[in-house]
Amino acid sequence: MRKIIALWVASVVLLSWLGYGQRDPNARCLLECHANPNLKREVAPGQFKSLYVDYDQFKASVHKDKLCIECHTDVTVIPHQRRPDQIHCLQCHYRGNVVGAPVSERPERYKESVHGKAVERGDPNAPDCKHCHTVHAVRAHTDPRSPVYRANIPKTCGSCHIEIYTEYLESVHGQALQKGVLEAAVCSDCHQEHDLFPPDDPRSSLHPQSVANTCARCHADVKIMERRGVPIKQVEAFKKSFHGIAIEFGVLKSANCISCHEYHKILSSRDPRSPIHPLNLAQTCGQCHPNASSNVARGRFHIIPSDPDAGIVFWVYEFYRWLIIVMTSFFILYIALDLYGRWRHAGRSSHG
Amino acid sequence: MAESVNEERLTQELRHELEQELDRPLDEAELQRVRELVRAQLRKELAAKRRREAATEEEYFVRFSRNFCLQHLVLAISVILLAITGLPIKFHDSAWAEFLFRHIWSLETNRLLHRVGASLLMLVAVWHIGWLMTREGRRDIRELLPRVKDFWDFVAHVKFMLGISAERPKFGRYSYSEKFEYWALVWGTAVMVLTGLMLWFHGIALAYFPKYIFDIALQAHSGEALLAILALITWHMYHAHFNPDVFPINMTIFTGKISKKRMIEEHPLEYEQIMRERAEAEQQ
Numbered sequence: 001m002r003k004i005i006a007l008w009v010a011s012v013v014l015l016s017w018l019g020y021g022q023r024d025p026n027a028r029c030l031l032e033c034h035a036n037p038n039l040k041r042e043v044a045p046g047q048f049k050s051l052y053v054d055y056d057q058f059k060a061s062v063h064k065d066k067l068c069i070e071c072h073t074d075v076t077v078i079p080h081q082r083r084p085d086q087i088h089c090l091q092c093h094y095r096g097n098v099v100g101a102p103v104s105e106r107p108e109r110y111k112e113s114v115h116g117k118a119v120e121r122g123d124p125n126a127p128d129c130k131h132c133h134t135v136h137a138v139r140a141h142t143d144p145r146s147p148v149y150r151a152n153i154p155k156t157c158g159s160c161h162i163e164i165y166t167e168y169l170e171s172v173h174g175q176a177l178q179k180g181v182l183e184a185a186v187c188s189d190c191h192q193e194h195d196l197f198p199p200d201d202p203r204s205s206l207h208p209q210s211v212a213n214t215c216a217r218c219h220a221d222v223k224i225m226e227r228r229g230v231p232i233k234q235v236e237a238f239k240k241s242f243h244g245i246a247i248e249f250g251v252l253k254s255a256n257c258i259s260c261h262e263y264h265k266i267l268s269s270r271d272p273r274s275p276i277h278p279l280n281l282a283q284t285c286g287q288c289h290p291n292a293s294s295n296v297a298r299g300r301f302h303i304i305p306s307d308p309d310a311g312i313v314f315w316v317y318e319f320y321r322w323l324i325i326v327m328t329s330f331f332i333l334y335i336a337l338d339l340y341g342r343w344r345h346a347g348r349s350s351h352g
Numbered sequence: 353m354a355e356s357v358n359e360e361r362l363t364q365e366l367r368h369e370l371e372q373e374l375d376r377p378l379d380e381a382e383l384q385r386v387r388e389l390v391r392a393q394l395r396k397e398l399a400a401k402r403r404r405e406a407a408t409e410e411e412y413f414v415r416f417s418r419n420f421c422l423q424h425l426v427l428a429i430s431v432i433l434l435a436i437t438g439l440p441i442k443f444h445d446s447a448w449a450e451f452l453f454r455h456i457w458s459l460e461t462n463r464l465l466h467r468v469g470a471s472l473l474m475l476v477a478v479w480h481i482g483w484l485m486t487r488e489g490r491r492d493i494r495e496l497l498p499r500v501k502d503f504w505d506f507v508a509h510v511k512f513m514l515g516i517s518a519e520r521p522k523f524g525r526y527s528y529s530e531k532f533e534y535w536a537l538v539w540g541t542a543v544m545v546l547t548g549l550m551l552w553f554h555g556i557a558l559a560y561f562p563k564y565i566f567d568i569a570l571q572a573h574s575g576e577a578l579l580a581i582l583a584l585i586t587w588h589m590y591h592a593h594f595n596p597d598v599f600p601i602n603m604t605i606f607t608g609k610i611s612k613k614r615m616i617e618e619h620p621l622e623y624e625q626i627m628r629e630r631a632e633a634e635q636q
Contacts, residue, residue: 242570245444249459291559299563305571313567320575324582331586341513342596 029068030055032078057137060145089129109195112203125160132156148193151177153186167264176228183224190214190263209247211256212238233309237302253288260284276301362390413626415610417488423480424605430472434544435581437466442574470548477541495525498535502528524621529591533583540580547573 024030033039035055040048058064069075071087092101094108110116110129118126132148139146147156154174158165168174168187176184190206197204205214216235218224225232238244238257246254260276267274275284278297285292303310305317366386371377378386416424440449440462453459483489505528508521526534547569550557557566592602597614604610615623 242441245441246459248444249453251459285558289555289558291555293559295560295562296558297563299565299567301563303567305574310567312564313571316568316571316575320572320579324575324579327579328582328586331583331590335586335590337510337513338590338595341515344513344515 026055026068028078029053053136061136061138062140063136063138089133113194113196114198115196127160131160150182150186151180153188157187164264171264171266172268173266181228183218183227185218189218206258208252208254208256209250211258212244212247215257231302233304233307234302237304240304241302255288259287359387359390359394362394363387366390411612412609413612413615413623414608415604415615416608418608419483419488420492421606421608423476423483426472426476426479430469430476431580431584433465433469434473435577435584437462437469438577439581441466442578467552470545470552473541474545477545492525496531496534498531502531522620523618524625525619527618529587533587533591536580536583540576543572543576544580547576 030053034051034053037050037052039051041051043049063071071091072084073087073091075084090108090111092099093103094101095103097103111120115127119128134147139149141148141150143149144151146152154165154168154177158168169178173185177186192205195203197207199206199208201207202209204210212235219230220232220235222232235257239248243255247256262275267276269276269278271277272279274280279294281297282292282294285296289296300309300311300313303313305313308314310317363383363386366389367378367383370382370386440446440452443449453462457465484493505521505523508517508519509528511517512520550561550566550569551573554566557569592598592605593600595602597617604614610619612623
């Protein structure tokens with residue numbers, strides 16, 4: 001009899017434990033309210049905010065093993081005694097969190113960004129984390145269903161920046177992306193993800209002194225450029241040009257990549273709409289050099305004098321290189337010879 | 353003034369000595385006599401000093417006029433300024449260019465200084481061309497024209513340096529090395545001014561010339577500049593500074609004067625000609 005009782009107790013404990021294990025701890029939140037698609041709250045007269053959570057989406061997200069209350073930490077009883085606070089991703093995603101929430105793109109710098117500043121100012125249209133990452137359906141940026149997956153980024157940003165999005169889609173980068181070229185530049189490649197600063201901020205990837213380096217991340221990458229058949233030395237040549245030198249040493253009005261190439265609507269030089277199409281160059285250069293004529297199109301661009309691709313300029317470079325080597329060698333040899341001659345004659349006269 | 357003070361002091365000293373020796377004061381006539389003696393002696397000494405000075409002056413020849421020396425001075429200032437402000441543009445990747453533009457002066461100041469240097473260079477070029485029209489200039493340009501003799505002088509000089517021949521070739525007013533430097537300067541200035549003006553007035557240049565001409569001008573400006581600077585720090589530094597004859601510096605281009613010794617050594621033909629001309633002038 002004792003044995004039977006003991007077995008019964010043990011099985012009850014075990015079964016109830018198993019039952020708890022199988023039962024989702026988030027189930028209460030869902031069963032009670034948040035699984036109901038019609039659950040909403042009136043935020044203003046006639047304006048409703050949905051409080052529905054698509055739990056299937058949540059279970060497919062990176063946070064699938066998290067409990068509701070791990071983020072909504074102020075929720076302790078049901079029904080809520082007061083309206084739960086807005087949560088912030090930086091609760092977990094900060095540098096040095098021992099739990100190990102990923103911070104690969106320094107989300108804390110978001111607060112300093114144009115978007116973060118706008119939120120701080122109370123701009124109702126300013127995007128918070130959730131506008132790009134979604135709320136409960138957060139997926140890794142490597143997941144093709146994620147709004148921050150490379151191919152989806154332009155669309156995600158475009159949901160607010162609609163005009164820029166349409167311009168981008170026409171550009172070489174947008175066209176390539178639409179053809180499935182994942183390494184084509186998307187918004188975040190130039191603008192950064194979280195530390196997105198206005199171009200006049202020295203920290204910005206699009207500050208005049210940083211533009212060339214930003215483009216160089218791809219345009220100086222031999223592998224990417226070879227795969228796409230794009231010339232590789234453009235950025236290096238720019239940095240050697242007077243425009244590049246002037247920018248480097250603080251003359252910010254000097255031309256950088258985007259002064260001539262445009263930015264969102266970057267087009268091939270073969271495209272007649274492009275500012276760098278030979279027929280449009282006079283006008284493009286004319287933005288800064290009012291006298292520029294069609295002559296500016298007669299010659300190669302982005303030349304490195306020491307590179308045979310520079311054409312005639314390469315030959316001028318070679319001419320002077322050899323002239324300098326020959327003449328300087330001659331000068332030094334002549335001086336050595338003259339000194340030798342003086343030494344000889346001095347020796348002779350002192351002996352004689 | 354100093355002489356009369358000197359004269360009075362000496363007179364009084366002499367008078368004092370004489371009075372002690374004679375043990376009586378000198379009368380007016382005696383004093384006058386002493387004064388005359390002192391004056392005559394001083395005059396003699398002064399004349400001797402002037403003669404000595406004249407004799408040393410004779411040891412020098414005037415090689416360059418003040419005008420010519422001033423041309424060189426302005427040229428030197430402009431070239432140094434151009435090199436200081438030009439090199440850091442050419443070698444913009446170097447640490448010293450970085451240091452210059454970040455701590456000494458801005459790129460914009462540098463451009464301004466380079467253009468000041470360029471203006472001085474163009475000024476001296478125009479000045480020199482004008483000077484070439486003068487009597488002095490016409491004579492000098494004739495002397496500066498390259499001749500076949502210069503080539504053989506060069507060969508003979510190399511032979512002399514090597515010890516193949518014992519005799520140094522005799523140079524005229526301008527040796528082959530001076531002529532070479534002069535014409536290298538003329539060529540270099542022409543290239544630098546022409547290409548430099550295109551870079552300076554690139555707005556106008558881009559209106560009239562194809563871009564590739566502009567690119568060639570830029571490359572030639574950069575190449576010719578380096579060639580010129582290297583020639584200056586080898587050829588010119590050696591001939592004007594480090595050569596044992598003139599070390600540490602040959603002042604002739606600043607003072608216009610050259611010693612008789614160096615004249616005979618370095619420009620024997622010119623020396624001979626000057627001596628002939630002087631002899632003829634004396635005969636007349």
